[in-house]
Amino acid sequence: MRQVKGLGGWIRSAIWLELIIPGYFFGKTFGTADAKFRFLDTFMYPPLFINICGYFRDLPVGYYTGRFLGVLVGAIIGVLCALLIGVFYKWVLKDWAYSKAARLGSLAFILVALLTGFMSDMFNESIGMGLRIEQNKPEELVGKFLVQDYGSFAKGTLITEQNAGLLAAYGRVRANNEASAKNWWIASIIFIYVWFGLYLLCAHRFFKRNLVPRAAFFKLQMINAAVFVIYLRMGFGISPSEYHYILTRFQYLFGGGI
Amino acid sequence: MALTAFTREEFVRHVRNMALLGLVLYIGGILTGYVTNWVCLMLGLCALTLFFTEFYYGRTKGASYFWFFVFIYGMGNYRPFRFPLNAESWKLQTNDIIDWIVGGKGVMLLPKTDWVMLTPLLAYTLYIAIRLFKTPPDPAAKANITVPTKKWRMFTQTFVLVWYFEIFASGMTARPIENPELLFWALAMLLGSLLLPFFIGRWFCGWFCPVGALQDGILKHFKNYTGIKISDKFRSQINRIYVPVIMVGTIIVVYTFERVFQLASSAEMITSPDWKNLWKPMVWTKVLTNGMFLGSLLFAYRVYCRYFCWYIGYRVTLGQPALYRVPFKTDRCQICPECPPEEHCVMGYQFQSKPEGEEELSIRNIGEVPATCTLCYECRDTCPHGVFRGRINRINVIPERCVGCRLCELACSGGRLGVFDPSRSNIQIEMEGMPELPLPKIKDTCDACNGDPKCIKVCPARVIIWDKEGVRKDIKVNRPGVIKKFFRKINPFSKAPAACDTLCGAYPQGCPTCDKSKAVVNEEAKGVAA
Numbered sequence: 151m152r153q154v155k156g157l158g159g160w161i162r163s164a165i166w167l168e169l170i171i172p173g174y175f176f177g178k179t180f181g182t183a184d185a186k187f188r189f190l191d192t193f194m195y196p197p198l199f200i201n202i203c204g205y206f207r208d209l210p211v212g213y214y215t216g217r218f219l220g221v222l223v224g225a226i227i228g229v230l231c232a233l234l235i236g237v238f239y240k241w242v243l244k245d246w247a248y249s250k251a252a253r254l255g256s257l258a259f260i261l262v263a264l265l266t267g268f269m270s271d272m273f274n275e276s277i278g279m280g281l282r283i284e285q286n287k288p289e290e291l292v293g294k295f296l297v298q299d300y301g302s303f304a305k306g307t308l309i310t311e312q313n314a315g316l317l318a319a320y321g322r323v324r325a326n327n328e329a330s331a332k333n334w335w336i337a338s339i340i341f342i343y344v345w346f347g348l349y350l351l352c353a354h355r356f357f358k359r360n361l362v363p364r365a366a367f368f369k370l371q372m373i374n375a376a377v378f379v380i381y382l383r384m385g386f387g388i389s390p391s392e393y394h395y396i397l398t399r400f401q402y403l404f405g406g407g408i
Numbered sequence: 409m410a411l412t413a414f415t416r417e418e419f420v421r422h423v424r425n426m427a428l429l430g431l432v433l434y435i436g437g438i439l440t441g442y443v444t445n446w447v448c449l450m451l452g453l454c455a456l457t458l459f460f461t462e463f464y465y466g467r468t469k470g471a472s473y474f475w476f477f478v479f480i481y482g483m484g485n486y487r488p489f490r491f492p493l494n495a496e497s498w499k500l501q502t503n504d505i506i507d508w509i510v511g512g513k514g515v516m517l518l519p520k521t522d523w524v525m526l527t528p529l530l531a532y533t534l535y536i537a538i539r540l541f542k543t544p545p546d547p548a549a550k551a552n553i554t555v556p557t558k559k560w561r562m563f564t565q566t567f568v569l570v571w572y573f574e575i576f577a578s579g580m581t582a583r584p585i586e587n588p589e590l591l592f593w594a595l596a597m598l599l600g601s602l603l604l605p606f607f608i609g610r611w612f613c614g615w616f617c618p619v620g621a622l623q624d625g626i627l628k629h630f631k632n633y634t635g636i637k638i639s640d641k642f643r644s645q646i647n648r649i650y651v652p653v654i655m656v657g658t659i660i661v662v663y664t665f666e667r668v669f670q671l672a673s674s675a676e677m678i679t680s681p682d683w684k685n686l687w688k689p690m691v692w693t694k695v696l697t698n699g700m701f702l703g704s705l706l707f708a709y710r711v712y713c714r715y716f717c718w719y720i721g722y723r724v725t726l727g728q729p730a731l732y733r734v735p736f737k738t739d740r741c742q743i744c745p746e747c748p749p750e751e752h753c754v755m756g757y758q759f760q761s762k763p764e765g766e767e768e769l770s771i772r773n774i775g776e777v778p779a780t781c782t783l784c785y786e787c788r789d790t791c792p793h794g795v796f797r798g799r800i801n802r803i804n805v806i807p808e809r810c811v812g813c814r815l816c817e818l819a820c821s822g823g824r825l826g827v828f829d830p831s832r833s834n835i836q837i838e839m840e841g842m843p844e845l846p847l848p849k850i851k852d853t854c855d856a857c858n859g860d861p862k863c864i865k866v867c868p869a870r871v872i873i874w875d876k877e878g879v880r881k882d883i884k885v886n887r888p889g890v891i892k893k894f895f896r897k898i899n900p901f902s903k904a905p906a907a908c909d910t911l912c913g914a915y916p917q918g919c920p921t922c923d924k925s926k927a928v929v930n931e932e933a934k935g936v937a938a
Contacts, residue, residue, distance in 0.1 A: 157645040167652035171725055174656070257728050261606060264726065348731075352606055356729035359774050 165253050169236070170229055172256040176263035177228020181207060181220035195266075196384050199227055228263070232256035235377055242369045243362065254360055258353035258374060262381060265345065350374060411535070413543040419465050420458070422536050427454035429529065450478050450533070452573030456566055459625025463562050466549035468540050475537035482530045557785040561614065565621035572618040601722040609727035610720075613713055614754070614782030619701060620713055624754075627709050643756055646715070647780055655721030710754045713782065724779045733776040734783060739860070740795045741772070742870050749787035749796065755780055759787070759795070793864075794874035803856045803864065804875035805835075805848045812837055812846030816863035816872060823862030835863055835872070848872070 180195055180203040207220030236252025243251045256263075353374050357367055414422075430451035453474060457464050464471035600612030613620050697716075704712035713720065736759065743760055750759055757778070759771055771777055777787075777796075788796035820833035830836070834854035840847045848871060856874075864872045 157642075157649060160649045161645060164649045164652045167656050168725065168728075171652065171655050257725075260726060260729065264602065348606060351731060352729035355731055359733070359776055361774070 165249055169232060169249070169253045169256045170225075172260040172263040173229030173232035174225040175228065175260065176231060176266055177224040177226065178221045179224060179266055180227065181222065181224030182217070199224070202227070232259060232263075235259055235373070238373045239370065242366050242373065254356070254362065255370075255373070258349075258356050258370075259377065261345065261349045261352060262378065346378060349378065411538055411542065414465075414468075414539050416461075416465055416546055416549065419540075419543070420461055423454055423457045423461070426532065426536070427451065427458055429532075430454050433529075449481060449570065449573050450529070452570060453478050456569055456625065459622075460562055460566065462549040463559070465546050468543040468545055472537045472540035475533055475540060479530055479533045479537060482526065482533065557789050561784060562624075564615050565618075565624065568616050569618050569621050597719075597722075601719055602726065605723045605726035605730060607731050608783060609730040609733060609779055609781060610723045611783045613717075613719070613723065614784040617713075617719075619717070620710065620782070623705070623710050623712060626705065643714075644758070647778070650715055651721055651724045651780070654718055655725050658718050658721050708756065710782075714755060714780070720780070727779040730779065733779070734781055734785070734788060734796050735798060736771050736775050736777055737795050737797070738772045738775055739865065740793045740874060742793050742864075744792075744870070748790035748792070752786035752790050754782060754784050754786065757781075757787075792873055797874070800856065800874045802875035803850065803854065803861055803872055805850065805871050806873060807847050807871070809869045809871040810837070810846045810848050811869050812839070813868065815866045815868065816848065819862040819866040823857065 177199075180199045203220045203224045206223045207216050209216055209219060211219070232255065233252055235255040236248065239255035240246060240248045240251040243254075350371055353371060354367065357370060362370070434451055457471060457474065464474070596612065596617070600616065604612055700716040701712050704716055741759070747760055750757070753759075757771065785796075791797075794800045814830060814837050816835050817830035817833040817837060818828050820835050821827060821829045821831075824834075825832060834851045836849050836851070837846050838849055839845065861872070864874070
């Protein structure tokens with residue numbers, strides 16, 4: 151057995167940290183969702199994950215501690231998912247160490263993980279909610295209203311208009327633009343499949359530069375594709391409805407959706 | 409003051425004067441409440457011109473346009489020309505930090521006489537611009553910018569820095585959409601750290617980051633500055649550790665305690681500068697970041713970008729599966745004793761050695777630079793052997809190095825034809841002059857073995873190099889590609905023979921295949937005649 155000298159041990163542990171990062175990205179979103187958004191988030195993520203994280207988040211330990219616990223549990227779920235992908239990678243790369251195979255799998259997965267963990271979090275929570283009802287937002291109505299708005303553009307616009315009178319008391323309400331809805335919908339579909347293509351292409355390059363045997367490329371890509379299908383089937387936030395949601399926020403931000 | 413052409417010293421002196429003046433005005437303006445964004449922009453531009461003196465002095469026309477831009481921008485700050493034109497929108501834009509009436513808010517040294525300050529400054533700016541217009545480009549300064557990609561990089565960095573100075577000067581608010589500085593970093597985060605790394609890794613750091621541009625400018629200005637040395641082994645190892653650690657640390661802190669980092673705290677510090685706000689984490693984050701940036705200058709070039717910038721965690725980790733990285737063609741590397749790419753590399757990579765502990769994933773093994781590369785392309789432009797380039801189909805020679813061993817002739821014929829016949833090789837050593845000296849000559853038929861030349865590999869004196877500059881541009885070897893060959897093969901009306909479609913140069917006396925086809929044609933012609 152080769153003796154590990156100097157910083158070698160730290161380098162080895164850094165492999166595990168690299169494995170944790172995508173898992174953390176993937177899973178922390180469940181944890182960041184507080185009670186206000188949890189109902190909404192069940193439409194984007196598996197309710198089981200949301201509920202597990204929500205349990206820890208709602209423990210009476212203070213705001214930041216609860217948030218920390220919720221994020222931590224979400225991250226653990228994400229890391230477990232990454233480790234599971236690693237098992238399949240190890241199954242294909244038989245003579246590889248599990249840590250290296252898992253790192254490979256999880257870093258290839260990082261595109262999709264980031265999409266869930268960062269973008270949906272940022273757009274939906276940080277920007278989306280705040281913009282939807284600009285001032286004096288009624289806490290009890292925000293989630294409900296937005297969930298109703300998820301269906302389609304026409305429906306969302308209709309609901310917005312119907313509720314405008316009710317919500318007007320809380321501030322200015324803006325509806326989606328039905329006229330340009332179709333284009334944005336198409337754009338969202340294109341975006342999601344381009345991202346899917348990018349996911350596979352990046353994984354291919356990643357395998358190449360990590361000296362993965364050529365014969366294993368196809369099998370690993372099949373695992374990636376399967377992961378993506380399962381991901382969609384589980385109802386993760388990458389569904390077109392979320393992209394509709396994200397892109398309408400862009401539309402709104404840049405003045406096209408009023 | 410005669411409006412004559414600048415000498416280099418004069419140019420530097422005037423730019424320095426302007427920078428100093430701008431700095432005094434800026435600090436004085438902060439203290440007295442007289443801060444206009446154009447002063448900040450002018451300061452930034454002066455600093456830039458001072459940093460990239462060779463670049464600007466070598467391109468005097470471009471520099472004069474810059475100075476005219478400052479002049480016009482400054483003119484815009486006279487009240488009649490000011491944008492936005494109404495006090496309300498100005499108030500919104502500047503978050504009520506800068507008053508609509510210049511000098512009206514703070515204690516002015518010269519109340520209601522802003523023209524006293526503005527006019528001489530603008531006149532000075534115009535003076536520099538006109539003199540620069542009359543100045544021809546300095547060949548020495550121009551020659552220093554020998555790296556072709558570098559000028560584009562400096563241009564981009566300048567553009568971003570000017571933009572950044574401008575938005576920095578136009579006021580701050582807590583909301584990202586209204587605060588241009590926050591919007592800038594939000595875009596930098598979104599594009600530079602979340603989307604672009606999947607395509608081109610840390611390209612943002614090398615080409616767009618204002619902090620990186622400042623380091624490029626500052627450290628290049630101190631020409632003899634070497635900094636504190638960091639060993640290559642430590643550098644390569646710490647890179648592998650630092651990135652994941654900083655990434656995990658950042659995501660845990662930011663996503664767990666993100667509300668602690670309320671951006672409003674920095675805006676509060678500006679709108680109501682009260683010492684009680686000093687405990688706010690955002691303020692300390694900024695203080696720490698700036699301190700690390702300044703402290704890192706002591707060590708070496710771009711140390712901040714290697715070890716202190718927290719964006720590196722995102723960009724490097726997400727850049728692991730990046731679609732593109734700068735290639736490293738190991739077979740082209742001649743292990744030169746003096747390696748120009750190593751000297752120029754901003755990230756301090758060692759291209760010739762295999763770092764201990766990660767031999768299998770070294771640059772030489774993988775054939776690509778690591779994910780921490782900022783894609784500045786200094787290596788690509790300085791390597792004489794084209795190691796960092798993609799496909800090069802031409803080779804060239806440095807005749808002074810040739811010792812006349814003729815190994816290249818043997819390698820050429822042997823590698824291409826399978827026989828050691830120097831007379832049939834594409835490179836020939838001829839003895840010329842008095843006393844006779846060996847002079848390698850490359851035939852027009854050479855196509856550098858389709859990107860894998862044998863002669864380069866065997867030459868002990870490194871005479872043969874990749875012709876990355878295209879010195880032998882006039883020589884064109886048009887070999888048909890796979891698709892063209894296929895269509896030629898299936899096309900019954902093709903005039904070109906399917907078997908021989910290359911200028912191989914292997915048979916100076918006549919190619920058997922070509923002779924055969926010629927003979928067939930001749931026989932057909934004879935038959936027709938008969």
